[in-house]
Amino acid sequence: MADPLQVVCSHCGAVNRVPAARLTDRPVCGACRKPLFEGRPITLDEAGFRRHLRADSLPILVDFWASWCGPCRTMAPEFEAAAGMLEPTMRLAKVSTEDAPALAQELQIRGIPLIVLFRDGREIARQAGAIPARQIVAWARQHAG
Template sequence: MTEILQVVCPHCDALNRVPAVRLAHRPVCGACRRALFEDRPLVLDEARFRRHLRSDSLPLLVDFWASWCAPCRAMAPEFEAAAASLGPAIRLAKVSTEEAPALAQELAIRSIPMLVMFREGREVARHPGAMPARQIVAWALQHAG
């Protein structure tokens, strides 16, 4: 029997049911008809983060960052390159701690950049500090399950 995944649209946040074997075939959202996967991280505010965390079947790797943080800015293209390698099996997202300070406090984000891996709505691993793309990919695959 084919595993059916629930995938949140990165554009309209609609829920979509997608057979796991079809992830690599560029599925589109049933509501807005746009691609469910792009080769770049999503930019999430607190509400959208919670929706993706709560409703998406895919592992979620989040880069918590801030615009004033030089290591965060240096890691941004590396995280983008990792997204191209890891999708669609792992959803990558960026959350600004400046725009979501309550969320950062709730999740005890004390240093940035901070990578946090979530599976089934729960944190499973975190890594402080900047990393090159190949290291992000290796770390994500190790913790995605």
């Protein structure tokens, strides 16, 4: 990873420059002073997703889900646990396909739950189905390189 990294604040959307060596030092946003990482997935709408994809230097692992989806609800605590294991070297986010149907269509999401790993604004890998936290972590690390 290049130094310093750009990290988008999930609270205010400000882009922060954080030295890679300081990622584990609990950095806070320079604009709103809230933590940049909280050990849990952030919730993004379509605009927030695009902002993180465009401006964040970190790989972004996104869980595409819907409230009516039983397997999505089963996987939610697993994805949250994975966030605690993967941050701050990776950003984890959740996007509701109900709230962002145009994005789901654009990304050709055919089934949920679906995790998709992005780096440098591009999709690198996707995995369908509910999987446990340790498998999410292993899969993400394998594909993030």
